[in-house]
Amino acid sequence: MKIAMIGTGYVGLVSGVCFSDFGHDVVCVDKDPGKIAKLNAGIVPIFEPGLEALMVKNVEAGRLRFTQDLADAVQGADAVFIAVGTPTRRGDGHADLSYVHAAAEDVARAATDYVVIVVKSTVPVGTNRHLKQLIRKANPALDFDVASNPEFLREGAAIEDFMKPDRVVVGVQSDRAAEVMAGIYRPLYLRDFPIVTTDLESAEMIKYAANAFLATKITFINEIAALCERAGGDIKEVARGIGLDGRIGNKFLHAGPGYGGSCFPKDTVALARIGQDHSMPMQITETVIKVNDEIKRRMVDKLLDLCGGSFNGKTVTVLGVTFKPNTDDMRDAPSLTIIPALVGGGAKVRVVDPQGQREGEALLPGVNWQQDAYKAVQNADLLVILTEWNEFRALDLKRMARKMATPHMADLRNVYAPKDARQAGFTAYASIGRQGFDEQDS
Numbered sequence: 001m002k003i004a005m006i007g008t009g010y011v012g013l014v015s016g017v018c019f020s021d022f023g024h025d026v027v028c029v030d031k032d033p034g035k036i037a038k039l040n041a042g043i044v045p046i047f048e049p050g051l052e053a054l055m056v057k058n059v060e061a062g063r064l065r066f067t068q069d070l071a072d073a074v075q076g077a078d079a080v081f082i083a084v085g086t087p088t089r090r091g092d093g094h095a096d097l098s099y100v101h102a103a104a105e106d107v108a109r110a111a112t113d114y115v116v117i118v119v120k121s122t123v124p125v126g127t128n129r130h131l132k133q134l135i136r137k138a139n140p141a142l143d144f145d146v147a148s149n150p151e152f153l154r155e156g157a158a159i160e161d162f163m164k165p166d167r168v169v170v171g172v173q174s175d176r177a178a179e180v181m182a183g184i185y186r187p188l189y190l191r192d193f194p195i196v197t198t199d200l201e202s203a204e205m206i207k208y209a210a211n212a213f214l215a216t217k218i219t220f221i222n223e224i225a226a227l228c229e230r231a232g233g234d235i236k237e238v239a240r241g242i243g244l245d246g247r248i249g250n251k252f253l254h255a256g257p258g259y260g261g262s263c264f265p266k267d268t269v270a271l272a273r274i275g276q277d278h279s280m281p282m283q284i285t286e287t288v289i290k291v292n293d294e295i296k297r298r299m300v301d302k303l304l305d306l307c308g309g310s311f312n313g314k315t316v317t318v319l320g321v322t323f324k325p326n327t328d329d330m331r332d333a334p335s336l337t338i339i340p341a342l343v344g345g346g347a348k349v350r351v352v353d354p355q356g357q358r359e360g361e362a363l364l365p366g367v368n369w370q371q372d373a374y375k376a377v378q379n380a381d382l383l384v385i386l387t388e389w390n391e392f393r394a395l396d397l398k399r400m401a402r403k404m405a406t407p408h409m410a411d412l413r414n415v416y417a418p419k420d421a422r423q424a425g426f427t428a429y430a431s432i433g434r435q436g437f438d439e440q441d442s
Contacts, residue, residue: 001025001183004073004080006103008035008066010046010158010262010329011120011151012083017055018162020064022187027073028066039066047328047355050159071110078180080107081149083120088266095124095270104131108138116180118147122207122267124274128171128200145177148200150207155261156326167194171203208274211267212285217252218259219288222295225255225433235433236414255432257334257386257412258295260323265292265332296337299412302430303342306382306408311345315405317380318342318349319373320387320413321356321364328355330363334412335386339364350376354389374399381406388413397424 001024005016008030020026030036038045042059044052058064067073074080084099100121107117117135119128132146148171153161168185172178178197185195196206225235235255243250259265268289275282307314323333330336335356342349349367353360357369370376373392377383377400385392393415401407401424408428409421421429422437430436 001078001180002076003027003184004029004070004077004107006070006073006080006082006107007084007099007121008032008039008045009083009085010048010155011153012081013039013044013046013055014048014051014153014158014162015081015083015120015151017051017058017064018159019184020058020061021054021163022184024063024184026058026064027077028064029068029070029073030066031068033068036066036068047326048158049156049326054159070106074107074110074115075112077111077115079116079118079147079184080111081118081120082107083151086121086123086266086270088269093269093273095122095266097123097127100127100131101134104135105138108135108142108144111139111142111144114143114176116145116147116177118149118181120149120151122150122263122270123148123204124270125201125204125208127204145172145174145180146200147172147177147181148203149181150203152207152210155329156324165193167196169196169198169203169206171198171200173200208267208271211263212271212282212288214252215259215264215268215292216284216288218254218256218264219291219295221253221255222258222432223291226295226298228433229435232435233433234435238433255414257299257338257432258292260332260334260336262329262331296334299334299338299410300341302412303338303382303384303410304345306410306428306430307347311342311347313346313348314381315348315350315379316342316382316384317373317377318351318367318384318386319353319376319392320385320389321351321353321360322387325387325389328359330356330359333387335360336363338384338386339367343367350380352376353387354391356387374403378403379405382408382410384410385413385415388415397421397426401425 003019003024003026005012005028008028016026016028035045042056082103084103086095089096128146128148150169170181221239228235239253242248243253268285272282272286321335323329343366350370351367352370352373407426409426411431414431418429
């Protein structure tokens with residue numbers, strides 16, 4: 001089948017490349033000439049493990065190409081996917097749908113034959129039905145259907161998620177559109193991966209409900225972690241104990257400095273606004289948003305305690321600034337709350353991140369970027385583990401402690417056991433939901 005993918009951001013590029021690997025003829029479209037030039041040169045503008053090799057493979061096979069010419073891409077397409085951004089709109093928290101609307105109208109004006117216009121962007125309930133009206137107005141003669149096909153890709157594992165999904169969700173209004181979508185996802189049908197075919201509104205709601213639930217799960221375990229710090233208990237043992245319950249499961253029960261990234265922050269805010277607009281407040285989701293913000297700020301207090309009540313004049317080494325490992329995504333990362341507080345408090349901040357510097361240089365002014373954790377910790381007063389990249393999971397803690405002026409550690413991802421930090425020579429240690437040195441001795 002022939003597919004046009006509008007937008008070569010994270011979702012659009014991963015989806016386009018993977019569809020081409022299914023054997024479809026895929027054309028990815030973007031208005032940014034610099035991005036298209038890079039893609040045509042075989043350069044992926046984002047970091048996602050395995051994506052560049054898969055892209056090059058399918059370009060060489062003739063199944064994948066990149067262009068700025070939307071009209072050319074749309075001609076003869078069986079389906080046109082819209083995968084443009086829907087950022088949080090300033091001022092009111094709604095999803096900004098301007099890019100989706102513009103793309104839909106552009107497709108309507110360019111298409112001449114029957115086509116399924118598929119919205120892969122995350123959009124509020126009712127958006128696909130509204131788009132149908134916009135498209136019909138832009139081109140009354142066009143024969144088309146609108147479909148909803150939300151994405152559920154985890155950054156850092158997106159190719160695996162696309163090729164071996166927990167489920168694919170498709171919202172349609174006609175049998176004809178359902179047949180086109182079934183043809184597109186035929187390779188997954190043949191391998192018995194679940195395909196949920198439903199109505200437009202249900203498909204839209206599934207995306208928001210899933211992300212809000214996962215954000216709630218993260219925030220819940222972070223609140224329990226805070227209680228463990230006060231009342232006693234080890235959050236890793238607690239999470240393991242409840243995660244073995246099949247009704248709960250062990251995923252998303254890792255305590256840390258709060259969720260971030262491209263999905264959970266904006267989608268929880270958007271769902272809260274949808275609820276308010278329909279006079280049905282999403283009270284749990286609203287609380288999750290509030291608590292997650294508080295968790296990030298509480299991390300600053302934890303670091304402040306390790307610095308004796310003041311960051312002024314302290315040298316702090318931060319390992320990891322992306323919101324999670326195996327991505328270069330900085331959107332709503334906890335580092336964007338924590339590091340400015342350090343810099344604003346007068347600390348000299350050194351940062352090491354395998355992929356974060358490209359985005360982070362603009363977002364985190366006033367920090368010193370370094371490539372080696374051992375060099376970065378020389379004469380430092382505090383070591384902070386903020387993102388659990390693999391290369392930070394097996395550090396020589398004795399070597400780190402010896403290099404520091406004041407061997408204090410804040411392990412905000414619970415990578416190391418407190419006893420290991422103590423035995424390595426750290427004299428003060430804090431983590432998430434576990435007892436520090438003082439509490440263990442009492």
